Amino acid sequence: MAEHNASLKRQERESTDAEPSPKRSRPNESNTAGQEKPRHPTLWFDDGGIVLSAEHTLFRVHRSFLSLNSPIFRDLFSIPPRESASEDPEETWEGLPLIRMHDDDEDIVNLLTALYDRTYSLASQPIDVVAGLLRMSTKYEIGYLRNQAIKYLTPIYDLPNRNIVERYTATTRGVQFAPLIINTARETKTDFLIPGAFFFLAIQDINHIFERITKEERPRYRISMDDLQTCITGREALIKCNRETIYSFGSKKCGENTRCNSRMNTFVQSEVWKEHVADPNTTAVLDSAFWNDITVCGMCVETHRMSSRMGVRKVIDQVPGYFKFSDWDTLRKSTKGQPSQIK
Ligand SMILES: [Zn+2]
DSSP, X not given: OHHHHHHHHHHHHHHSOSOOOGGGGOGGGTTSOGGGSOEEEEEEOTTOOEEEEOSSOEEEEOHHHHHHHOHHHHXXXXXXXXXXXXXXXXXXXXXXXXXXXXXXXXXXXXXXXXXXXXXXXXXXXXXXXHHHHHHHHHHXXXXXXXXXXHHHHHHHHSGGGGTTTTSGGXXXXXXXXXXXXXXXXXXXXXXXXXXXXXXXXXXXXXXXHHHXXXXXXXXXXXXXXXXHHHHHHHHHHHHHHHHHHTGGGGGOOOSSOHHHHHHHHHHTTSHHHHHHHTOOOGGGGGSHHHHHTOOSOHHHHHHHHHHXXXXXXXXXHTHHHHTTOOOHHHHHHTSSSOOOOOO
């Protein structure tokens, strides 16, 4: 009976025309012939000569256009079909060659949109979309798109490049997708993005860091146990370096005013100071509110502020070392397609 029903359903499917119905997009029905998947609503060009079959969706595109943009597509399309291919529903779609893609639907949609839409602006996309485009443009060897993605991500994760001293409040932008960037950078040989992503992860609350392993289900957004270890070790090193470099002014004496010295002594005993010194976020000292808590003379405040700002730069310069990397310059040079120097 079940078999009879299945055969009826198959007939029903075959008898309807090519118009897709939403129920066909169910994942458990998707691993069979291309005809069972819905067409993408916009990335389906009637004059396209080839059909790409992603996990749940079909895309009808132009062979020559994609070949022009990507040598990988060109090679993929130049493989001659098997003799029996025209009868095999796995390899054709209504007579057109059907190419099975091993990418997520979302990745294909983003890539094709970036290629086809001339008004498409990478700059207005969220970080996860750009990370996906970096991965796809690397895989399909689309140089200009890869360079655009690198240019977008550079001022966020190449910490000395983003001028963090002036723009430290923007860190939240880099935090959310830090694990995704670590994984994507490894996959795309853009290692210079990794220390910055580790930094953003490491300055988080420790529970938040652990949640990136235990609560995240999407593999690309999760960090490995090795990376967790690197992150925690780097976090410890960061706190130590912050203490020695940025907060070293706590032990400095005022040459003008002896009251400053006793006030500073009291301040470095306070809970506020202890909390700051234990904070891995290197840039926290740049918050002007921090300085309101110290009641030393104006000249002391200015001197300490200046020295701590220089300390922040020093710590940022050393960030790769905390996370098992060499220096920033070596990392940048190892990237194919130089990261742009945005100041
Ligand atoms: Zn003073």
